[in-house]
Amino acid sequence: MVLLQNLINALQWGSFYALIALGYSMVYSILMLFNFAHGDIFMVGAYIGFGVASALIALTAMGAFALPGWLILVLTILFSMFLTSFVGMIVERIGYRPLRAAPRASAAITGLMIGIILETGNLALLGAQRVSFPSMIDTVTYDMGGVFVTNKKIMIVVVSLLLAGALHQFIRRTRYGMAMRAMAFDYVVVPLMGVPLNTMAAMTFALGSALAAAAGILFGVAYPVLDPYMGILIGWKAFVAAILGGRGSVMGATLAGFLLGFIEIFVAMIFPSTLRDLIAYSIVLLILVFRPHGFFGEAYSARLRL
Amino acid sequence: MESTSEKLSSPSMLSRINIRAWVSKVPLLGWLIGALIAVGLEMAIGTPLARALGLSKAPTLFGFLIMLKKPLLIPGAALYLLLIYLLPIGLIARFAAAALNRLAAILADFSTVFSILIHLALLYLALHLWSGLSDYRVLVVKLTLIAVIVTLSLNVINGYMGEFSCSHPGFMALGAYAASVFTVSLFVNDKLFGVAVLPAAIGPFFFPIALFLGGVAAAIGAMVVAIPSFRTRGDYLAIISLAFMFIVKSLIENLEVVGGPRGLGSQPDWANLPTVFVTTVICIWVINNFVRSTLGKALNAVRDNEMAADAMTVNTRRTKFLAFLFAAFWAGVAGGLFAHVLRYVNPSTFGIQKLAEVLAMVYFGGLNSVYGAIVGATSISLLGEALRPLEIFKWIIIPLLLILVMIFRPTGLIAFKEFDARQLIQPKK
Numbered sequence: 001m002v003l004l005q006n007l008i009n010a011l012q013w014g015s016f017y018a019l020i021a022l023g024y025s026m027v028y029s030i031l032m033l034f035n036f037a038h039g040d041i042f043m044v045g046a047y048i049g050f051g052v053a054s055a056l057i058a059l060t061a062m063g064a065f066a067l068p069g070w071l072i073l074v075l076t077i078l079f080s081m082f083l084t085s086f087v088g089m090i091v092e093r094i095g096y097r098p099l100r101a102a103p104r105a106s107a108a109i110t111g112l113m114i115g116i117i118l119e120t121g122n123l124a125l126l127g128a129q130r131v132s133f134p135s136m137i138d139t140v141t142y143d144m145g146g147v148f149v150t151n152k153k154i155m156i157v158v159v160s161l162l163l164a165g166a167l168h169q170f171i172r173r174t175r176y177g178m179a180m181r182a183m184a185f186d187y188v189v190v191p192l193m194g195v196p197l198n199t200m201a202a203m204t205f206a207l208g209s210a211l212a213a214a215a216g217i218l219f220g221v222a223y224p225v226l227d228p229y230m231g232i233l234i235g236w237k238a239f240v241a242a243i244l245g246g247r248g249s250v251m252g253a254t255l256a257g258f259l260l261g262f263i264e265i266f267v268a269m270i271f272p273s274t275l276r277d278l279i280a281y282s283i284v285l286l287i288l289v290f291r292p293h294g295f296f297g298e299a300y301s302a303r304l305r306l
Numbered sequence: 307m308e309s310t311s312e313k314l315s316s317p318s319m320l321s322r323i324n325i326r327a328w329v330s331k332v333p334l335l336g337w338l339i340g341a342l343i344a345v346g347l348e349m350a351i352g353t354p355l356a357r358a359l360g361l362s363k364a365p366t367l368f369g370f371l372i373m374l375k376k377p378l379l380i381p382g383a384a385l386y387l388l389l390i391y392l393l394p395i396g397l398i399a400r401f402a403a404a405a406l407n408r409l410a411a412i413l414a415d416f417s418t419v420f421s422i423l424i425h426l427a428l429l430y431l432a433l434h435l436w437s438g439l440s441d442y443r444v445l446v447v448k449l450t451l452i453a454v455i456v457t458l459s460l461n462v463i464n465g466y467m468g469e470f471s472c473s474h475p476g477f478m479a480l481g482a483y484a485a486s487v488f489t490v491s492l493f494v495n496d497k498l499f500g501v502a503v504l505p506a507a508i509g510p511f512f513f514p515i516a517l518f519l520g521g522v523a524a525a526i527g528a529m530v531v532a533i534p535s536f537r538t539r540g541d542y543l544a545i546i547s548l549a550f551m552f553i554v555k556s557l558i559e560n561l562e563v564v565g566g567p568r569g570l571g572s573q574p575d576w577a578n579l580p581t582v583f584v585t586t587v588i589c590i591w592v593i594n595n596f597v598r599s600t601l602g603k604a605l606n607a608v609r610d611n612e613m614a615a616d617a618m619t620v621n622t623r624r625t626k627f628l629a630f631l632f633a634a635f636w637a638g639v640a641g642g643l644f645a646h647v648l649r650y651v652n653p654s655t656f657g658i659q660k661l662a663e664v665l666a667m668v669y670f671g672g673l674n675s676v677y678g679a680i681v682g683a684t685s686i687s688l689l690g691e692a693l694r695p696l697e698i699f700k701w702i703i704i705p706l707l708l709i710l711v712m713i714f715r716p717t718g719l720i721a722f723k724e725f726d727a728r729q730l731i732q733p734k735k
Contacts, residue, residue: 098713101716106669108470110712113666113709117701120701120702124699236548243541278553281552288534289533292538
């Protein structure tokens with residue numbers, strides 16, 4: 001019983017990691033760079049979601065239009081994904097495009113610094129007090145023979161799996177997806193074949209940020225307290241998941257995100273919860289020692305740009 | 307340069323070139339003596355002068371704090387800065403340059419070691435007198451010197467070896483806790499470790515041992531990162547080191563013996579300015595020799611092409627292993643100093659934020675360069691203190707600055723430059 005209950009919690013927790021890890025993984029596959037501002041884009045996405053949701057709820061309350069709660073949630077997710085993708089593009093334009101020719105570590109530093117600017121900017125704009133995410137749908141708890149499942153949990157897992165699946169299809173089926181895969185295969189030659197590098201890079205950042213925004217809103221639905229530093233820890237952990245999944249693999253990042261969620265929840269179940277990070281990261285370290293390129297990553301590494 | 311300067315006719319350009327010309331004639335000795343005189347002047351007339359200029363007291367940090375807090379006092383603070391610091395240093399540099407050059411030449415001819423020691427003594431004297439005027443300055447100087455050690459040691463891995471290591475806060479934490487446990491358990495009556503075993507009077511003589519133990523603890527911890535580095539490089543190693551940092555932090559949080567998340571306090575007050583200064587100087591000396599040795603050059607070879615280095619008989623495994631342990635050792639020493647300067651540590655000090663700070667210092671100053679590490683650590687820590695009145699906007703300005711540096715000088719301000727003390731003390735022609 002406890003096992004099943006924790007399995008459901010782990011699925012929910014893992015879906016945040018999976019959605020954020022996808023953003024890291026995509027940027028990495030194309031530019032061979034990590035977008036260290038990604039955790040903070042997740043935070044910005046959550047705040048944008050907060051703004052959009054509050055606006056929609058206020059409009060509904062004023063009687064401009066009558067929308068059911070679930071529709072507001074769907075609209076919030078879509079609209080915030082759209083808005084946050086611009087944040088991603090701006091980050092790419094400022095922090096990554098000028099540094100294409102620079103050593104990779106320099107771009108990592110700009111990403112890190114943009115992350116700090118996003119956190120501080122948020123703090124300066126909105127102040128230090130936490131905001132609580134508006135609740136758009138009522139929680140319904142289903143009792144399945146002792147295992148309690150809420151509609152929110154189901155919604156979170158389903159939405160994140162849907163988004164990951166959509167991304168997978170996008171990369172497999174569309175021309176842009178094909179260009180992205182080609183770029184991941186060879187960063188140097190493919191732009192010479194007429195694939196516009198800048199467009200692809202901006203698009204990758206936009207897609208990743210949109211997913212991060214979705215993760216932010218889902219996070220807000222599950223844990224309705226937002227603060228400017230919420231992106232740091234979850235972002236770095238998702239980064240670990242992206243690496244575990246292997247370079248630029250959508251499936252790998254998703255699975256590794258869920259795996260990290262499982263590891264964390266089950267460690268907390270068996271051991272005192274203070275040991276969670278210790279054991280979770282020791283497992284990650286062991287995995288990387290014995291499988292240095294992650295689960296789905298190929299053995300050739302960042303040789304081209306090192 | 308000569309031919310272009312003749313063509314320039316605008317007076318401002320000419321005067322700037324002239325300043326550069328006479329600045330280049332001043333030996334290091336001149337700047338140090340100028341600084342010493344400026345500090346002496348501040349001790350003698352600093353407070354009355356500040357009162358006369360309308361300031362409540364002598365500015366602690368070159369007037370930045372006052373200027374940012376009360377814009378009305380900017381003229382007074384600027385004038386103070388000019389009269390106390392810039393004018394004496396400028397005058398000494400301008401008019402005593404010839405004599406000081408001769409003195410520097412005599413010293414350098416007599417004995418290089420002696421001359422270096424004289425320079426260091428002057429530098430220390432200036433720092434000591436300057437920081438003697440307020441406790442705040444002492445803290446700033448100590449923390450800056452510790453930042454230099456940390457940045458330098460991280461530069462060995464990230465600059466000279468070309469890896470992206472995120473584990474330095476973890477090494478610092480290991481050093482800080484190992485050194486603190488040693489001193490607190492032996493010399494302090496404490497709730498956690500009980501009564502002191504040895505009399506506190508002989509304690510300061512054991513402080514180097516405590517720092518050494520801290521370094522060794524960090525070096526032992528570094529094996530966790532160093533051994534995987536044989537098989538993996540780049541991003542995966544970055545993650546391993548990041549995981550290591552999280553593990554150390556979490557481990558300490560769970561060790562109730564050393565206070566757990568509440569932290570460990572009541573370290574004895576032995577990390578005074580001379581100790582920190584001497585440790586920093588030794589660190590710069592040792593690391594500079596290390597990176598200029600065969601081993602240091604082997605590190606560069608491993609960075610540029612590991613396979614080629616292997617073919618050229620570089621033992622890549624041994625090189626990487628030693629470099630990691632060496633860098634971690636100094637990070638541990640810095641951690642030990644840090645713990646004894648603040649006299650309190652807790653695990654959350656050594657988290658992501660510390661990592662961002664140290665990385666910023668390394669990449670701001672410049673990779674593969676001892677000068678760069680010194681400049682980066684000093685400027686970021688002083689900037690952090692000077693911009694303190696801006697509160698959170700400080701954390702917008704510093705990152706912006708760093709982004710600009712990265713865009714225009716991707717490897718940092720002073721990258722790939724050899725540090726040579728012998729050249730530094732030479733008289734300027």
